[in-house]
Amino acid sequence: MVTIGEIARAAGVSISTVSKSLNGYKEISDQTRNRVKKIAEQMGYTPNAAAQSLVLKRANTIGIVYEVESGLKNLFFAAVLESFRKHIQSKGYDILLLSNNTESKLDYLKHSHSKNVDAVLVISTDESYEAVKKLFNSDLAVLSLDPKEAIHNTIYSDSYSAIRKSCNYLYELGHRKIAFINGSYQNFIGLERLRGYLDFMKEKGLEPLYLKNRSNESYTFHEGYQTMKALFEAYGLPDAVCTVSDLMAMGAIQFFNNHGYHVPKDVSIIGFDDLDICEITTPQLTTIRQDYEEIGLRASEALIEMLDKHIRMLEPIVIDTKIVVRDSCLKNTKY
Amino acid sequence: MVTIGEIARAAGVSISTVSKSLNGYKEISDQTRNRVKKIAEQMGYTPNAAAQSLVLKRANTIGIVYEVESGLKNLFFAAVLESFRKHIQSKGYDILLLSNNTESKLDYLKHSHSKNVDAVLVISTDESYEAVKKLFNSDLAVLSLDPKEAIHNTIYSDSYSAIRKSCNYLYELGHRKIAFINGSYQNFIGLERLRGYLDFMKEKGLEPLYLKNRSNESYTFHEGYQTMKALFEAYGLPDAVCTVSDLMAMGAIQFFNNHGYHVPKDVSIIGFDDLDICEITTPQLTTIRQDYEEIGLRASEALIEMLDKHIRMLEPIVIDTKIVVRDSCLKNTKY
Numbered sequence: 001m002v003t004i005g006e007i008a009r010a011a012g013v014s015i016s017t018v019s020k021s022l023n024g025y026k027e028i029s030d031q032t033r034n035r036v037k038k039i040a041e042q043m044g045y046t047p048n049a050a051a052q053s054l055v056l057k058r059a060n061t062i063g064i065v066y067e068v069e070s071g072l073k074n075l076f077f078a079a080v081l082e083s084f085r086k087h088i089q090s091k092g093y094d095i096l097l098l099s100n101n102t103e104s105k106l107d108y109l110k111h112s113h114s115k116n117v118d119a120v121l122v123i124s125t126d127e128s129y130e131a132v133k134k135l136f137n138s139d140l141a142v143l144s145l146d147p148k149e150a151i152h153n154t155i156y157s158d159s160y161s162a163i164r165k166s167c168n169y170l171y172e173l174g175h176r177k178i179a180f181i182n183g184s185y186q187n188f189i190g191l192e193r194l195r196g197y198l199d200f201m202k203e204k205g206l207e208p209l210y211l212k213n214r215s216n217e218s219y220t221f222h223e224g225y226q227t228m229k230a231l232f233e234a235y236g237l238p239d240a241v242c243t244v245s246d247l248m249a250m251g252a253i254q255f256f257n258n259h260g261y262h263v264p265k266d267v268s269i270i271g272f273d274d275l276d277i278c279e280i281t282t283p284q285l286t287t288i289r290q291d292y293e294e295i296g297l298r299a300s301e302a303l304i305e306m307l308d309k310h311i312r313m314l315e316p317i318v319i320d321t322k323i324v325v326r327d328s329c330l331k332n333t334k335y
Numbered sequence: 336m337v338t339i340g341e342i343a344r345a346a347g348v349s350i351s352t353v354s355k356s357l358n359g360y361k362e363i364s365d366q367t368r369n370r371v372k373k374i375a376e377q378m379g380y381t382p383n384a385a386a387q388s389l390v391l392k393r394a395n396t397i398g399i400v401y402e403v404e405s406g407l408k409n410l411f412f413a414a415v416l417e418s419f420r421k422h423i424q425s426k427g428y429d430i431l432l433l434s435n436n437t438e439s440k441l442d443y444l445k446h447s448h449s450k451n452v453d454a455v456l457v458i459s460t461d462e463s464y465e466a467v468k469k470l471f472n473s474d475l476a477v478l479s480l481d482p483k484e485a486i487h488n489t490i491y492s493d494s495y496s497a498i499r500k501s502c503n504y505l506y507e508l509g510h511r512k513i514a515f516i517n518g519s520y521q522n523f524i525g526l527e528r529l530r531g532y533l534d535f536m537k538e539k540g541l542e543p544l545y546l547k548n549r550s551n552e553s554y555t556f557h558e559g560y561q562t563m564k565a566l567f568e569a570y571g572l573p574d575a576v577c578t579v580s581d582l583m584a585m586g587a588i589q590f591f592n593n594h595g596y597h598v599p600k601d602v603s604i605i606g607f608d609d610l611d612i613c614e615i616t617t618p619q620l621t622t623i624r625q626d627y628e629e630i631g632l633r634a635s636e637a638l639i640e641m642l643d644k645h646i647r648m649l650e651p652i653v654i655d656t657k658i659v660v661r662d663s664c665l666k667n668t669k670y
Contacts, residue, residue, distance in 0.1 A: 046445045046448050046449050061431070061450075070417075070611075071417040071420065071421065072407060072413045072414075072416055072417035072420065073410075073413060073414050073417050073611060075408075078407045078408060078413055079407075079408050081407055082405075082406040082407035082408050085406065085407065085432060086406065089432075089434040089435070092434060093434060094431055094432060094433060094434045094450065095431070095432040095434075096396070096429055096430070096431050096432075097420060097424075097429060097430040097431075097432065098429060099424040099427060099428060099429045099430075100424065110381050113381050114381050115396075115429065221614070221615045247615070250615050251615070254615065254617075257617060276405075276408060277612055279556075280556045280582070280585050280586070280589065280616075281615075281616065281617075282589075282592060282616075282617055
């Protein structure tokens with residue numbers, strides 16, 4: 001690789017002048033700066049980002065704390081990360097997936113400083129919550145997806161409205177016995193979805209059919225199956241089931257398949273997320289779409305804005321959802 | 336943040352001595368080095384990785400070229416990347432997803448140098464093939480997953496044997512009209528799978544039922560559906576279908592569902608990959624398992640070995656596969 005010493009010799013200027021020219025310092029005349037840059041380019045010089053980030057204090061690298069069940073195999077979080085990756089890369093940034101196995105262990109803040117990342121997107125359920133808090137209280141630009149609490153610098157779908165939309169869709173189809181497959185009772189997102197369900201049922205004067213004491217943390221097929229089983233044992237066959245994830249909805253469908261009931265003829269089921277696989281299951285899943293594109297775009301814009309404007313505090317960014325109608329819900333003809 | 340100047344003052348030594356102590360230079364006595372390190376630690380000093388990597392020429396960062404259809408939503412490549420991530424992070428490395436939208440555009444080599452990455456794992460179908468070739472011909476430690484050609488520094492499943500295993504399983508169940516849903520005819524992996532199928536059929540004296548002129552590049556549900564449709568139109572109902580991806584197998588199942596045939600009662604179908612979703616489809620998919628765990632582990636070991644031993648050339652690493660039996664294949668009772 002070409003060094004700045006070689007460029008200095010070729011240009012007949014000092015190393016310091018080359019360095020200042022390449023880093024855009026104002027004290028060098030335009031003429032000199034342009035001449036040095038041209039020579040550097042002709043010689044095939046690649047600026048060393050480590051050296052440059054020491055000078056510019058900016059590495060064009062966004063750190064990601066990514067600590068979720070199943071890692072990159074988690075269909076929901078991988079879809080959000082993919083959208084974020086696309087948008088942030090279109091701005092010339094690289095993504096650094098921060099290891100939690102550094103010398104400083106779970107100290108993401110130290111680790112981020114050490115790797116000169118400019119900003120951090122946190123995609124984490126909650127094991128590493130203290131380490132994440134420390135990031136938030138730091139000088140870094142930080143944004144958290146689906147946070148544990150509804151605080152500043154967070155981005156999430158409007159879960160409360162989404163579940164109300166979902167229940168109302170089932171209600172409009174004529175369903176009244178609407179069961180609820182819940183998510184976590186330990187965090188903001190999960191509780192918002194429960195609140196949406198309970199408020200809706202109350203407003204319509206319907207009995208809520210849900211499990212008060214079963215908090216689901218993983219939103220998996222297996223949890224969906226088991227929760228449906230428990231709901232069925234507690235309340236019998238519902239008209240319809242409102243769920244908080246597509247995989248849980250698929251688990252519920254499996255439960256009904258295994259017990260001689262047909263979805264959607266005997267019972268309607270609606271998902272949540274709109275994963276790609278909703279189109280390849282039988283029946284294709286009607287669901288609430290989280291707007292991955294928008295989440296990734298807004299998250300990348302927010303982090304870049306924080307960097308450019310030197311701000312560190314943002315109001316929560318709340319993204320709207322919509323219903324995607326496929327084949328897992330039918331009109332109720334019982335009443 | 337604490338600077339090395341402050342540490343130097345506290346320790347009563349020169350900045351140069353602090354720098355040399357923290358970077359493990361031999362010319363400093365053990366006593367001094369240990370004392371400086373202890374003081375640095377007490378003062379909460381975080382070594383700046385950019386500065387350190389300039390000295391050590393090593394950043395504990397593995398670059399990833401990740402250019403595949405659907406990005407991180409690609410279920411197969413995301414599963415491999417997840418396993419690799421787990422293993423490489425357990426060794427204290429971070430993963431840098433290299434943007435292809437830098438000033439140097441698709442020049443991954445320049446970009447890798449500029450970001451001081453130690454080694455690069457290439458997970459790429461082929462748009463950026465020239466850029467990848469340049470990486471291979473460089474001084475970097477590079478390994479490529481599922482390469483376009485079977486050259487050095489590559490890692491892949493033994494596709495030829497896998498497809499033979501798959502066909503033999505169907506044959507042992509009594510199937511003779513075995514159709515083949517092919518992958519790419521443009522690259523090594525796809526051609527190996529075709530070769531496995533053709534050799535097997537020839538050895539058993541069976542007529543190969545496949546599409547000579549249809550190269551499939553995406554391995555998607557949609558491609559599987561369309562290929563099954565064309566096969567059905569060309570050859571009628573087969574006894575069984577051997578496929579080169581789980582998603583293609585699911586597409587074929589959908590085709591049969593839509594045309595009044597039942598899988599597995601009327602026709603057996605076997606997948607390839609063993610994605611997590613094989614367990615949640617109806618029927619659950621019998622398939623060839625690619626050993627994600629092993630691929631991720633061996634890839635991380637190979638890159639670290641190349642770095643540690645300063646070698647740059649490795650023989651191809653070929654990983655074995657196995658059959659996972661679920662519900663999509665049945666014994667043939669026709670003959």
